[in-house]
Amino acid sequence: MDTSLKDLFLNLKTDRKISKISELTRVEPYKYQVWVYACISLITNNLSGLSRFIYNTRTEEEITDHDILRLFNSANPETFGKTFFESIIMHLLLDGQVFVLPSERGILGKVKAPPQLYVIKDKYMKPKLNSFNIIDKWKYDPGSGSLKIYNSNELVRTRFYNPYDKAKGLAPLDAALFTVYTDAAAMSYTANFFKNGAQIGGVLTTDKKLNEEQSRAIAEMFSENYSGEDKAGKTPILHSGLNYQSISSTFKDMQYKEQQEFVKERILAAFKVPRSLVADYSEVNYSNSITAKKTFWQENLLPLDGLINSAFTYQWLRNIDPDLELRSDYSKVEALQEIESEKVSAYKTLIDSGLPREEAARILNIPIDWSSVEELEAEDENIEEPEEPTAGDSTEEEEEEEKSIDTRQYAKTLKGSINKFTTMLRNKTLNKIDNNNKLEHNTEVEFKNLFNGIKDAYTKTLDSIIMDGGPVNVSSEDIVDFLNKRLSDYKTYVKNIIDNTYKLETKSQVFDFYQNIYGVNKHMAEKEMSMLVRFIATGENPTKESGEQYEK
Numbered sequence: 001m002d003t004s005l006k007d008l009f010l011n012l013k014t015d016r017k018i019s020k021i022s023e024l025t026r027v028e029p030y031k032y033q034v035w036v037y038a039c040i041s042l043i044t045n046n047l048s049g050l051s052r053f054i055y056n057t058r059t060e061e062e063i064t065d066h067d068i069l070r071l072f073n074s075a076n077p078e079t080f081g082k083t084f085f086e087s088i089i090m091h092l093l094l095d096g097q098v099f100v101l102p103s104e105r106g107i108l109g110k111v112k113a114p115p116q117l118y119v120i121k122d123k124y125m126k127p128k129l130n131s132f133n134i135i136d137k138w139k140y141d142p143g144s145g146s147l148k149i150y151n152s153n154e155l156v157r158t159r160f161y162n163p164y165d166k167a168k169g170l171a172p173l174d175a176a177l178f179t180v181y182t183d184a185a186a187m188s189y190t191a192n193f194f195k196n197g198a199q200i201g202g203v204l205t206t207d208k209k210l211n212e213e214q215s216r217a218i219a220e221m222f223s224e225n226y227s228g229e230d231k232a233g234k235t236p237i238l239h240s241g242l243n244y245q246s247i248s249s250t251f252k253d254m255q256y257k258e259q260q261e262f263v264k265e266r267i268l269a270a271f272k273v274p275r276s277l278v279a280d281y282s283e284v285n286y287s288n289s290i291t292a293k294k295t296f297w298q299e300n301l302l303p304l305d306g307l308i309n310s311a312f313t314y315q316w317l318r319n320i321d322p323d324l325e326l327r328s329d330y331s332k333v334e335a336l337q338e339i340e341s342e343k344v345s346a347y348k349t350l351i352d353s354g355l356p357r358e359e360a361a362r363i364l365n366i367p368i369d370w371s372s373v374e375e376l377e378a379e380d381e382n383i384e385e386p387e388e389p390t391a392g393d394s395t396e397e398e399e400e401e402e403k404s405i406d407t408r409q410y411a412k413t414l415k416g417s418i419n420k421f422t423t424m425l426r427n428k429t430l431n432k433i434d435n436n437n438k439l440e441h442n443t444e445v446e447f448k449n450l451f452n453g454i455k456d457a458y459t460k461t462l463d464s465i466i467m468d469g470g471p472v473n474v475s476s477e478d479i480v481d482f483l484n485k486r487l488s489d490y491k492t493y494v495k496n497i498i499d500n501t502y503k504l505e506t507k508s509q510v511f512d513f514y515q516n517i518y519g520v521n522k523h524m525a526e527k528e529m530s531m532l533v534r535f536i537a538t539g540e541n542p543t544k545e546s547g548e549q550y551e552k
Contacts, residue, residue: 021188022184022185022187022188025180025183025184025187026180026181029094029173029177029180030090030094033180033183033184033267035263035264035267035268035278036173036176036180038273038278039093039172039267039268039270039278040090040093040094040271042273042277042278043089043093043271043273043301043304044086044089044090044093046297047085047089047301047304047305047308048082048083048085048086048089049082050085050305050328050329050330050333051328051329052069052072052309052327052328052329053069053328053329054066054068054069054317054324054325054326054327055324055325055326056321056323056423057323057324057325058323058423058515058518059323059416059419059420059422059423059518060415060416060419061416061419061420068113068312068316068317071113071114071117072084072085075117075118075119076103076116076117076118079118079119084117084119085308087119088100088119088158088308089304091121091122092159092160092169092171092304092307092308093171093172093173093271094171094173095121095122095123095169095171096122096160096162096168096169096170096171096173096174097122097158097159097160097168097169097171098119098120098121098122098157098158098159098169099119099120099121099122099138099140099157099158100117100118100119100120100155100158101118101120101140101155102114102116102117102118102154102155103115103116103117103118105150106154107151107153107154107319108153108154108155108156108315108316108319109316109317109318109319109320110319122168122169124140124141124142124143125138126138126139126141127139127167128149135152135166135167136151136152137149137150137151137152138150138152138157153315155315156312156315156316157311157315158307158308158311160307172270172271172272173270173271175270176266176267176269176270176271179262179263179266179267179270180267183260183263186259186260186263271300272296272299272300273296273300274295274296276288276289276292277292277293277296290335293334293335294335294336296335297333297336302330309325309326309327309328310325310326312326313325313326321427322511323423411522411525411526411528411529411530412525413457413460413461414454414457414458414525414528414529415521415522415526416457417453417454417456417457418450418453418454418521418524418525419518419521420453421446421449421450421453422514422517422518422521423514424449425497425498425501425514426514429501429504429510430507430510433504433505433506433507433510443491443494443495443498446494446498447490447491450490450494451487454490455483455487458483458532461529461532461533462479462532462536472537473536473537473538474535474536479535479536482535486528486531486532493524497517500513501513
């Protein structure tokens with residue numbers, strides 16, 4: 001029965017109050033054990049408020065408007081917004097495992113997104129094994145008679161791996177459970193000690209000779225009435241020549257304060273929470289506070305958040321598209337911003353030492369096209385000593401004016417347009433292979449699908465340059481002619497992709513081929529935008545480049 005502390009003290013008899021608290025602490029540690037509450041609430045509050053988005057690993061698109069994201073924010077009438085992920089995190093930390101069930105059955109990602117989602121505690125879910133001893137179904141039994149059977153691909157299961165039981169998770173609380181039980185007994189003993197007049201325990205002595213049966217009877221009677229945490233400090237009534245002699249240790253002798261510190265340290269260690277964040281502020285300064293927060297995020301919160309996001313990624317989003325994954329936005333986490341700055345500084349140091357950029361990025365776990373890396377490299381290029389100008393060369397002012405036009409933002413727009421088209425081709429190819437159909441691509445039709453996206457990207461580039469006051473030394477007719485020539489080259493590029501696609505026979509070949517295409521798209525977008533900007537600024541008509549250059 002769920003009993004609040006207020007009801008507990010108002011309604012229970014005096015001699016049962018404290019023993020009941022001990023029992024409830026064992027059953028509901030988050031509710032009654034202060035350090036368990038402090039750790040879980042700190043972790044939950046930091047993670048549940050993060051914004052989440054869906055990321056396409058091939059097109060590098062960040063999707064913030066999606067049916068699944070909207071469903072997270074309004075999961076059901078009782079759980080919505082921040083409380084959805086708050087309940088997931090809390091049950092995961094307490095039970096080691098948590099389930100998210102849709103209101104309508106069906107393979108997640110293969111059917112329409114359900115109208116509602118429900119976070120279900122581990123105790124209501126029972127596994128069902130198939131003939132190969134693999135869990136392929138789960139029985140949901142809330143105890144109200146509404147039992148349901150779910151296939152494993154119809155729900156999202158998040159857990160801490162348990163090497164001893166594949167049907168259960170291994171929660172941080174499990175490692176600290178014995179400590180919690182010990183602390184509950186100690187707190188109950190302490191309270192009983194003071195409730196019973198702060199009397200110290202002792203032993204019974206007598207001058208009379210007792211046989212074995214009499215000794216046992218007295219010992220059992222005394223133990224039953226005066227021993228145990230709920231009877232600590234009670235004073236017995238003696239007869240038949242019995243004397244009571246106090247021999248118990250004092251609280252100082254029992255190192256009670258040290259015991260409480262030991263309990264705190266073990267619980268904080270189990271949840272991987274730095275003590276300065278929840279317990280001891282006496283020696284906290286700015287430096288060690290920042291270090292504690294960074295460590296807390298790196299060693300605890302990021303892995304936990306990644307565990308939750310990966311559960312939704314691999315059990316739901318990858319059924320929609322193998323390139324989709326759920327990610328969290330850490331841009332507003334103050335403790336992580338310094339970590340990113342440190343990465344940039346370390347990257348620069350590695351590059352200056354002669355390490356290739358790809359290897360430096362791999363060592364620091366930085367994506368190759370990470371914006372901070374590109375900004376750093378652009379900065380390095382800008383600080384190079386310029387050569388002395390000679391006759392016919394552009395002046396220093398002209399060079400600075402040309403450098404002020406940053407083509408990266410335009411290249412990103414163009415890359416997104418081409419990647420979107422490429423992903424459509426790839427998915428069409430995969431669909432044909434899945435259904436054992438013959439591949440049918442029409443170059444003219446496919447190129448029309450690409451045309452508008454490319455045209456929009458070029459138009460946005462031109463508009464941005466004009467709005468920013470950049471130099472424009474060509475007429476509108478020249479620009480139209482330039483764009484038409486470049487678009488004809490894209491037609492050659494599309495034909496090359498389609499011709500190579502016909503040679504692909506397996507899904508793995510498709511993924512490998514299009515992975516290379518995405519890299520070509522990035523290179524091509526950067527080169528095309530550089531050519532366009534140079535043409536607009538100088539009127540110089542660059543050498544016509546054929547799309548065949550990208551065939552390899």
